Amino acid sequence: MKTDGSNGARGNEKESRFNRRAVKVEEAQRRTLAAADGLSLGSELVPLRAAGGRRLAQTVVATSDWPPFARSGLDGYAVRAADIAEASPEHPATLRVIGAVAAGGLALAAVEKGTAVRIMTGAAVPEGADAVVMLEQTAEAMLECGSPAVLIKHAAAAGQHIAPRGEEFRLGGALAVPGTLVRPGHVALLGTFGYAEVAVRKRPRIAVFATGSELLPVGAALAPGRIRDSNSWMVAAMIEQSGADPIMLGSLPDEPEAVEAALERAWMDADLIVTTGGVSVGDYDVMADLFRSIKKGTGFQPKETLGYAKTDPTEAGGTLAVPHRTGTEVLFDRVAMRPGSPTSAAVIAGKLLFALSGNPGACFVGFELFVRPALLRIQGVTESLPQRVRAKLLTAVDKPCPHERFVRTRLISQADGSLHADPLAFSKSSMMASIAEAEALAVIPSGPRGAEAGALIEVILIP
Template sequence: MSDSSKASQRMSVSDSSEASERKQMGRFNRQAVKVGEAQQRVLAAAEGLVLGSELVPLRASSGRRLAQTIAATSDWPPFARSGLDGYAVRAADIAAASPDTPATLRVVDSVAAGELALATVQNGTAVRIMTGAAVPIGADAVVMLEQTAEAMLADGSPAVLIKHAGVAGQHIAPQGEEFRLGSVLACPGTLVRPGHIALLATFGYAEVAVCKRPRVAIFATGSELLAVEAPLAAGQIRDSNSFMVAAMVEQSGGVAIMCGILQDKPDAVEAAFASVWDDVDLIVTTGGVSVGDYDVMSDIIRSMKNNDASNREVENRVLFDRVAMRPGSPTSAAMFDGKLLFALSGNPGACFVGFELFVRPSLLRMQGAKEVLPRKVKAKLLTAVNKPSPHDRFVRTKLISEQDGRLLADPLAYSKSSMMASIADAEGLAVIPSGSKGAEAGEIIEVILIR
């Protein structure tokens, strides 16, 4: 087949897919919005749902988002301190020292970390000093122990031989070298990492104000679903999405509340929502968002949409009920009685993508984070993704670093919406633009990094 014939065939497939999409959209009144627009809508909604703060012990603040500005409560170091074991001296006394003509200094004191020297360093004297100890008054340099030798003066008092010349300031960390009193260490919304913990402890923050963790109710819809511990039965599968979503919620700083499996009945779903409503900040469902006869979440979203169209004052409103993406185009989001509701696909791959693109950023925004959208990098596509699509496609991929620093995106096998085999190995989502040809090997594409 010629290249032009292949292109014509791809265009025909794409046109057919787009025609099917238009027919479906007309039947169910679901207008697809671009991914970027959908993200902005949910983030605007989440902006008004930022949770309050709470004081937690320092040990419990790791992995939380700061709700206060952290500032230095003193200069750091709070005093000039020695950077190593050796002798505190006057630089002028050792300016001409060498192995052949060492400088001989009387040792007048010894100081360990946590102590203060009782003697001052004067002309011709030195103080033995340990790492981290405060530099004695009068000293302006520290000589490392390896460049010295012990000696004794004629009167029997201890002395030290300095075998190398030195300059003022050597091996001394001056007061305030790292931080000055009042210096900002971290701002609200910052994710507390181990390094922050060290700073907080250093400056005496026994308790830390952090953003409250969003409590997320997780429901799986579908009469075909079984509990994880149940034996498989004909026509049924175990609920894996709930556990995957719960892990992603916790990875995003939220508290996952597993609410079980719901039957494909709108009344049952709404009753289940009501039973947890006062105890959660956000709801995530998986399954039931397509256009089948038993897609219960689709029915609920459509009902909300119809009510919203007739009464703009209602608290319930649909943010979107279709996104221009593959997989997961039926992904939906709504404000439901003042809380965010996400209806993700029941297909594991689509569920995963929907969470990364919409739920995770919303959870981060609710915790006061500023930069919440997933990070993107440029990479060269290693193998072609030649399947046409009317929407941008998000393909699970591995990332390979080349010696020159460039990245290669290697699309994973078993990456259909319904497949889960490649989710665990995915390091990014390769963004394949919509169109009739997909993307060829060697093309430079965007890759969304997966946390």
């Protein structure tokens, strides 16, 4: 039996690599969002033309009733409904035309008994009128005295073809709440109510880098034993899709010094950090080593945040000053899920760090389950977890697994409104062929049997 200290140290280190307690997906998400809740970046005013695709920072309200006046819904004549109550094609009602009004103008006279005003779509309905008759139900005429008239061939109920004041919005009514994604329809509303500038959440800046000495830049030629770093670019696209800005730091070798240098730069420039690779239990998994050191209190810490505690309670007399690291903790370093169980997250000096798997499928799943919800929460989205719906599984996923599985799948809508989940091929953690086609993640419960064809399961929708 070997009893030398060096072998014992290596044995303890190997044991600690495997000593990572898995937390449930829901618990990992809860911890992630709790950390994200304290990371709001504030707001900024942007021109209305730049507001699309941003998240609102405050409630926007109607600055007037809308419509602000009763307006015509079509071209025709503004009349009193009582004057044409008996009108028909055989016996039309004859009304004297006292004027015309176009959109943006006002009628010069009120509509009184026996009179009508020619009106255009969107124009303000004249005082006295309570209905509009469409042009196709009228005919021009002339009275004996030479005054213009109109023949109304159909009766109309009061309010016909008139949009009353305040029909859509009332003064002070909410148009949208904080965290709302500003879509083109919102832009139209904001313009309607005079919002030339809009208060939106600042876009989070997300540092992205991959670890792995085998990685090459995307533009490089392949070499024996090497692959291109595609994960960083996939993550960057998902970050942009989530309303944030990626900062690309490239790929790094499996060297702690290189990783810590990248983290130092990322901590200075970014609001959140996402890495891929190096989270498993291999000899060269630098991110796993980093998380272990954070647990021990010796992990990376930005230089600007190092202070000094008054005493070290572990020292005799309690007089030795030691570095004091504020707001640094591991949230989780293993999740009870497949793929991506080594997915890890920590808070370093108040900023979130996500370490995703280097396997493309696991990286993709880890982002959807943890990173995207955090980015949305930082931007003020209260309900930031991915949407789950029920679907019928088309083909069995019967491989047993001790953890929940998240299987890439396409969705098929049925005529009766139900959904079918069709698991995609090439869905192993290391495979990427099915990522581009994935519309959802089928949630397969843990257990010895998986899920049979026809089973009703939950699926997580992918944006």
